[in-house]
Amino acid sequence: MADLGIETTQNVRINFQLASIGERISAILLDFLFFLGVYMLLLLVIALVGDGAVWILFLLVPLLFYSLLFEVFMNGQTPGKKIMKIKVATVDGSAPNFLNYLIRWMFRLVDISLTYGVCGILCIVMGQKGQRLGDILAKTTVIRTKRKVLFEDTILVDIPENYQQVFPESRNINEKDLPLFKKVIAQIESLEDPVEKLQFGLRARKNVMEKLEIQTEIKPLEFFKILITDYNYIHRNR
Template identity: 35%
Template sequence: MDKLAINTAQNVNLDYKLIGLGERMIAFLIDGIILLTYMTIMENLITISDIFEADAWTRRGFLGLFLLPAFFYSLLCHIFFRGQTVGKMILKIKVVKVDGSPTEWYNLAVRWMLRIVDIWIFSPSIGLLSILLSDKRQRVGDAAAGTVVISVKKKHKISSTILEEINDDYEPVFSNVTQLTDKDVRIIKEAFTISRKNNDFKTLTLLKTKICETLGIESKLYDVQFIDTILKDYNYYTQNM
C-alpha cells in the first residue's frame, strides 16, 4: 500500500494512504453528477421562465452565463474546501502538497489548468495512465503542481501521539512548557496514561514533582489536572508558534 509520511507541527510522523485510480474515479463521477444536475436545472429554468422570452441567441447567452460556475466548479471547490470537492469529501480524500502540507491556490490553479491534458484532449487516457504509472499516484496536473491525493480517514488515535485535543478558545496556564521537548512530552503522556489507567497515584505525584522541578514552577492543581494542563499547554504553544 502506497503511503505518504506527513510530519505534524509536533514532529509526529503520520502515514496517509495515497489514493489511486478507483476512489478518484468515483469522486469524479459524483462531481460529474452534481454538475450535470446543475446544468439541467439551469437549462430548464431558462426554457420555462418568462424572463428569458427572447430570441435563441439571447437565451444561449444567459445559459452560458449561468453555466459559468460549472466550468470553474473543480477549481473553486478545491480552493474554498481546502483541497476537496464534494465528491472528495464524500470519499474522504484530499489534495495536499507532496510534503503533506496544505495546498495553496496556485498549486490548485496549475492542477486545474492541466485537466485539459489529463482529461479532455485525449479523453481521460493521459490522466489514467499517469496515475497508474506514477509512484505517488499523480496525474500530470499533480506532478506539475507538486500535489498528491491522500485519504483523510482517521486511522490514528489521538492517544497514540503527543497530540491533545484542545478547544479554539483554550487558555494556557503554564507559558514555560515550551522548555520541554517532544520527547519529554511523549514520555510524560505515556506515563500519565498508564498511571491513570492503573490508578497509580504515587507515580502521578512523582511525575508532577518532576515536571515542576524541570520547569521551575509550583502548582496547587491536583496531579491529574496539573499533568493534563501541561500536555494541553504544550500542544497550544507548539500549534501557535
C-alpha cells in the same frame, strides 16, 4: 494504494493513505452528476422564464472552473471528493494554496479531458505518490480523509486526581501541536512490528524533545500522552 509519508513542521513523519484510482474516478463521476443536476435545474428555470440563449452561454463558464473553485473554497475537496472522503494535499505537508490548485486544474485538460483520463491514470499507476501530471507539477496528491474530529476530541483528556505536571517545558506546547501528538500516538499504537514501532516512536520523541528542550528516557508512547495531559493540566489550572 500505498501510503504517503509527510514530514510535519515538528519533523515527525506521518503516513497518509493515498486515494485509489477508483476513488478518484468515482469522485469525478459524482462531480459530473452533481454539476449536471444543478445545470439542468438552471436550464429549466431559464426555459420557464424565456429568452435564455445568452444565459446558457454564461452558465458554461462555471463548468470550466468547477473543480478549481470547489477545491479552493472547500479545503481541497469538490462535492465528489467529499462524498468519497478524499482531498487534495501537498506532498510536503504544507497547506495547499491557490497556486497549487490552479496548476493541477490547468493540467486537467491534458490529464483528463484531451486524453479521456488515460494520461492521468498512467501517471498515477507509474508513480509512487498517486500523482497525475497536474499533481506532479503542483506538488500535490490526493489522500484519504478520516471522519472529522472535534477539537475537543483532539486535545481534551481526563486529568487524574492530584495530577502533578511532569515536564515544566510543557508550557511551551502550542495548541496546534496537540493534533500532531494524537496522530503520533495513533501511529505508534497501529504499528505491529515491534522494531518499527520502537524506531518510529524514538524518532518522534527525539524531534519533539529537541523542540521543547526536554530530557527524558520515558517510553515514546507514554511521553506523548504525558505531553497532552500536561497541556490540559496547565490550561485548566490557569
